[in-house]
Amino acid sequence: MSYFRAENLSLHFGGLKAVDAVSFAVEKGEILSIIGPNGAGKSSIFNLISRIYPPTSGKIFFEDQDITQQPAYDIARLGIARTFQNIELFENATVLSNLLVGRHRHSTTQLWQELLFLPSVRAGEKAHRRRVEQVIEFLDLEPYRDKLISGLPYGVRKVIELARALCSEPKLILLDEPSSGLNVEETDDMSFWIRDMKSELGITVLMVEHDMTLVNRVSDRVIALNYGRVLAMGSPSEVQHHPDVVAAYLGA
Amino acid sequence: MRFLFKTDYEDDIRLFPHSGYVYSYGLLLAVLLIAPYVLSSYLMSQLVFVCIYATVGVGLLILTGFTGQASLGHAAFLAIGAYTAAYLQQFNVPFPVYFLAAGLLTGVVGALVGFPALRLQGIYLVIATISFAFIVEEIMARWESVTNGNEGMRVKTMQLFGTTVSRDGPTFYYLCLAVLVLTIVGTLNLLRSPTGRAFVAIRDSETAARSMGINVALYKVKSFAISAGITGFAGVLFAHKLSFISPEMFTLQLSIEFIIVILIGGTFSLHGAVLGAIFLVMIDPFLTYLKDDMPGVIAGAAATLGAGAERAGHIQDAVAAFASANGLKGAIYGVIIVVFVLFEPLGLYGRWLKIKLFFQLFPLYKRATFKRQKIYVKSERNR
Numbered sequence: 001m002s003y004f005r006a007e008n009l010s011l012h013f014g015g016l017k018a019v020d021a022v023s024f025a026v027e028k029g030e031i032l033s034i035i036g037p038n039g040a041g042k043s044s045i046f047n048l049i050s051r052i053y054p055p056t057s058g059k060i061f062f063e064d065q066d067i068t069q070q071p072a073y074d075i076a077r078l079g080i081a082r083t084f085q086n087i088e089l090f091e092n093a094t095v096l097s098n099l100l101v102g103r104h105r106h107s108t109t110q111l112w113q114e115l116l117f118l119p120s121v122r123a124g125e126k127a128h129r130r131r132v133e134q135v136i137e138f139l140d141l142e143p144y145r146d147k148l149i150s151g152l153p154y155g156v157r158k159v160i161e162l163a164r165a166l167c168s169e170p171k172l173i174l175l176d177e178p179s180s181g182l183n184v185e186e187t188d189d190m191s192f193w194i195r196d197m198k199s200e201l202g203i204t205v206l207m208v209e210h211d212m213t214l215v216n217r218v219s220d221r222v223i224a225l226n227y228g229r230v231l232a233m234g235s236p237s238e239v240q241h242h243p244d245v246v247a248a249y250l251g252a
Numbered sequence: 253m254r255f256l257f258k259t260d261y262e263d264d265i266r267l268f269p270h271s272g273y274v275y276s277y278g279l280l281l282a283v284l285l286i287a288p289y290v291l292s293s294y295l296m297s298q299l300v301f302v303c304i305y306a307t308v309g310v311g312l313l314i315l316t317g318f319t320g321q322a323s324l325g326h327a328a329f330l331a332i333g334a335y336t337a338a339y340l341q342q343f344n345v346p347f348p349v350y351f352l353a354a355g356l357l358t359g360v361v362g363a364l365v366g367f368p369a370l371r372l373q374g375i376y377l378v379i380a381t382i383s384f385a386f387i388v389e390e391i392m393a394r395w396e397s398v399t400n401g402n403e404g405m406r407v408k409t410m411q412l413f414g415t416t417v418s419r420d421g422p423t424f425y426y427l428c429l430a431v432l433v434l435t436i437v438g439t440l441n442l443l444r445s446p447t448g449r450a451f452v453a454i455r456d457s458e459t460a461a462r463s464m465g466i467n468v469a470l471y472k473v474k475s476f477a478i479s480a481g482i483t484g485f486a487g488v489l490f491a492h493k494l495s496f497i498s499p500e501m502f503t504l505q506l507s508i509e510f511i512i513v514i515l516i517g518g519t520f521s522l523h524g525a526v527l528g529a530i531f532l533v534m535i536d537p538f539l540t541y542l543k544d545d546m547p548g549v550i551a552g553a554a555a556t557l558g559a560g561a562e563r564a565g566h567i568q569d570a571v572a573a574f575a576s577a578n579g580l581k582g583a584i585y586g587v588i589i590v591v592f593v594l595f596e597p598l599g600l601y602g603r604w605l606k607i608k609l610f611f612q613l614f615p616l617y618k619r620a621t622f623k624r625q626k627i628y629v630k631s632e633r634n635r
Contacts, residue, residue, distance in 0.1 A: 076465030105465035
């Protein structure tokens with residue numbers, strides 16, 4: 001059985017088939033990239049997995065558990081974290097509290113304990129803080145800890161979003177265009193981090209990406225989509241030279 | 253300028269980041285504790301109202317400032333707290349019991365209001381909370397067997413552990429102050445733990461909050477319940493302070509006053525609730541001044557500037573008519589809100605921070621530090 005599996009996943013808006021009977025599987029510990037022209041349904045697949053949209057039909061399995069009907073907030077608890085294409089950070093909070101929100105799925109304290117800030121809450125906060133600090137070190141975010149998000153440049157925000165996802169200690173991470181808006185150096189950093197996430201933290205990565213250099217550098221396998229359908233699946237070079245993919249990008 | 257060197261995770265958790273906070277808040281507390289022995293009874297009475305309004309302000313801040321859910325129905329929560337106290341008092345229930353009962357009941361009602369509010373956002377939520385407040389107002393007027401209808405209810409003098417606590421005495425003031433301080437400390441505790449961060453997360457991006465594992469619906473209901481509960485506690489004190497409650501006290505105007513408290517004070521920090529409460533309580537004496545002294549002052553000024561006695565008399569009458577016009581208070585509230593939203597969106601506490609920074613950085617302060625940024629790229633958001 002595959003680690004993560006989507007079966008005949010469809011998302012229709014009226015007559016528009018944003019995602020049309022897409023099936024794929026992600027193996028544990030691999031980096032799988034989804035590529036495709038704009039409007040191919042890549043982000044929609046992510047939104048289906050993280051339950052922002054309910055699928056029209058089809059099923060999603062994670063660790064052999066059907067998660068198609070799980071409420072959205074349970075997806076993170078199962079160990080699936082994500083980033084967003086158009087950064088969705090908590091703008092008016094500090095970097096640190098953004099990252100600590102990532103720890104939410106691990107918090108065990110009750111409301112009344114928090115009102116009194118009992119020792120258990122304090123200990124929990126310190127433990128969360130320690131984990132957050134490890135992520136900060138991993139992604140070189142030390143200069144920004146106490147800064148407000150609203151004052152930070154785009155590139156840094158992108159990394160903070162990745163950090164927030166990592167703080168939840170996910171088993172599977174969904175990266176929606178991790179390099180969009182980044183310059184060449186930042187994209188380089190990103191590719192190292194994605195590889196490190198796989199090798200050092202043992203996280204399985206599912207990624208939507210347009211930058212083919214990044215895709216080639218990090219992906220184990222690639223899926224190409226167009227008009228909500230799978231065009232090709234396989235190693236990066238196989239997919240890139242697949243006639244249907246070339247046609248989709250360049251026009252037949 | 254002070255630089256904080258953090259050596260322990262505790263440094264990010266503690267409520268007082270450095271000794272300066274301990275001294276200044278300690279001094280403030282000392283001043284507040286000796287206040288009853290120094291200030292006149294009129295000022296003490298005003299101070300009690302500041303405490304009550306600030307408590308409501310903190311409650312409203314949790315909901316509006318930190319969870320991002322607007323409410324124009326907090327007068328109704330205050331009313332539920334006040335009426336619960338007045339009702340239970342009839343059966344000789346002791347103060348601590350009906351105080352807690354009022355808070356709990358209001359909290360439960362707040363949670364019930366929170367459920368239908370889950371699907372509403374922005375202006376629609378405001379409308380929903382206004383309608384809730386009207387429903388409560390109507391219930392208070394009609395449910396005569398419990399609330400005594402439009403006749404109102406008398407609130408007996410508080411009995412606390414066998415002693416009588418006069419609403420004008422220092423004990424009552426200390427009680428209000430204690431409730432305010434405990435509310436603030438509890439709220440600060442909440443804000444530095446997972447629940448508080450979840451509130452802020454919901455305010456800034458519900459989608460992201462959800463994808464981080466936050467049960468948005470549950471936390472919104474929690475926020476409503478806590479906010480309402482705190483307002484309910486304040487309602488008990490409010491009832492005792494006024495010693496008489498009737499439905500026409502808990503109108504939309506009162507809800508707007510609470511919004512003014514947090515809007516003028518600043519919606520991003522608990523300081524705002526206290527500063528806003530002080531500001532609001534000062535409006536009434538200002539209006540009284542406008543009514544009683546202003547016409548004479550202006551007429552006197554006109555007379556010295558060469559207007560005849562008759563003209564001065566006319567001016568005095570005109571000013572007096574203006575100052576006692578119906579709805580002047582509402583108009584002034586409106587002007588205040590508009591002026592603050594336009595020119596001081598961070599409120600009085602924001603202004604205080606700017607002044608503080610000015611002196612900390614002197615002479616290097618840049619006006620642009622707090623300039624509102626224009627956001628050119630407005631990303632589409634998943635809702």
